[in-house]
Amino acid sequence: MEPFIKHTGLVAPINRVNVDTDQMVPKQFLKLLTREGFGRVLFYDWRYLPGEKPNPDFVLNQARYKGASVCLARANFGCGSSREHAPWAILDYGFQAILAPSYADIFYNNCFKNGILPVTLTNEQIDELFARTEKNDGYTVTVDLEKQVVTDSMGLRYAFEIDPFRRDCLLRGLDDIGLSLVHESKISAFEEKNLKHPMMYDAVDVKHHSDTPHAARHN
């Protein structure tokens, strides 16, 4: 995972509350086998008219937001489905940070797994950022994770809170599976200790469980 330390970029506003992950990546794109290439389909149904022609009414299609890398959003961003395709699409589109008053839990978590920084600010701060973005063509902000602050060139300076562990993982681009495997001996000890515990019963009756799959197979 790429570390996130500090990023300066053009802000694009998604001015809707409760943007769900079905909107970020509609279901027809959930059938792929890779994590790459989802940027093209981000906000697909909003972004494109039939024939994949850009919908001029959708904000990301406006010339002034081309090349945006900071996504300004409203409350409960990323609600609904757990699909990690949503943050993959956000990142692949070019967004590296998100600014919003709140996020849905699973999406928030998924962002950190992909090196995206979801910054939480107050409603008033987000309102002000929407106003500045609207008013100033080419409005950019700097999101500084090390200092935990969002700034612009006009003196705006918003400090933000973030869990220190999540911050550290982003700053260093840490692979959290690797981090967990450091505790391998504890995992083994836990398994050993609970081997006979009811919650851990060998699920696994599998071998004795009769399920004869139909001979027919899809090709």
Added chain:
Amino acid sequence: MAGRTLYDKIWQAHIVHEEPGKPTLIFIDRHLIHEGTSPQAFAGLKSAGRKVRRPELTFAVMDHSVSTKDRLLPVLDADARGQFEALERNCAESGVHLFDMHSKNQGIVHIIGPELGITQPGQTIVCGDSHTSTHGAFGALAFGIGTSEIEHVLATQCLTQFGSKTMKVDIQGKRPRGVTAKDIILAVIGKIGIAGGNGYVFEYTGEAVRGLSMEGRMTMCNMSIEGGARAGMVAPDETTFAYMEGRPFVPRGKDFQVAVDYWKTLATEADAKYDSTLTLHSRDLAPMVTWGTNPGMVTQVSERVPDPASFKDAVDREAATRALVYMDLKPGTLIEDIPLDRVFIGSCTNSRLEDLRLAAKVVSGKHVSKSLKQALVVPGSRAVKAEAEKEGLDKIFRAAGFEWRDAGCSMCIGMNDDVLLSGERSASTSNRNFEGRQGKGSRTHLVSPMMAAAAAIEGHFVDIRKWDNVESVE
């Protein structure tokens, strides 16, 4: 010291490693996977040179993209076929047990887990699907995860997690006639909003919840995520134990007794504190219908489509205005006057045997309205389908003009051929009425199986309480 909640007990029993200022490493007892969100996890595992640590604790099934028609026909959708083949390959290589699309146990992942007894009280259960909250009905801590976390569980059989806050969702009094678990959970979401449960795990309590079957409890827990809570739970009781006994993956004989004794220790203690409490009374409950583009935009069937101007909050006002444009509804329209194009009875929310029985009772001897383009019943699993057919429910549905299909996620998410066309309106027993959820431009109204069944007969919503063939539920 205050007593512990059900959540506390399960959490604490699964701690592998904890240190101050860091998330806790917890052990995962059961991991469920499907074709849609797992391929990238296996690919990541492979590229990092890692192996599946405990393949016998992961169970795989094909559900999201499977056809609900003839499954012996070739899969024409190349992308879907690619996912099925990837799942087969990944399971074969790693030793994970797969219920493929031809298995007699195939079905929606959240239907088959409980049905086979893979899901058990006291467990931690995860799946790359937000409706994993369903399994909490058994008194398990079950929640949806992203693909990176699937990879993490495959590699370590653990997850790093921050603890959640707990909310007691207390439904007092006896559930009224015509009101189902679906209506209760929609009422809860209507009350707290779709972000109301962010950061929380819900525990459902109260007489109305205790009175629910396991099926009903699963319906409630299933939609916890629609209220923002990653997990919902119900403390296990005699209803739970009776459901568990004899299922294929449940321990037998003396082991079962040991398990039940343990499960009995899980309930929240009387002096335990929740971080928050929400109380609803059954006498205020009624059949519910969503009118907007998220499950919190919901009202009672006897009401009208709200006027956005009636919302105090400017943000809500704007969201409601936008939703009504999308839904093509005028403020003040009686819910019962909304005409429908298609009816879908299915999904991990409402496709279990009890749901189908209730719906069948409503449609028995009647016929789907001529104004409808399609009425679809999709059992949640092949086992549900077989049971329903044994009882003759398929005949009742078919005689009433419903299509009777094979098991899968189907029109809830429309990853196969079961979709709404743009502009079409459905009554659906599923869980999400988001824009485009059932097909681009689709307009979804979420309801209970009985309400969907009655709406199919009339071609528009009707108040099921006015019908005399409603299952008396208490």
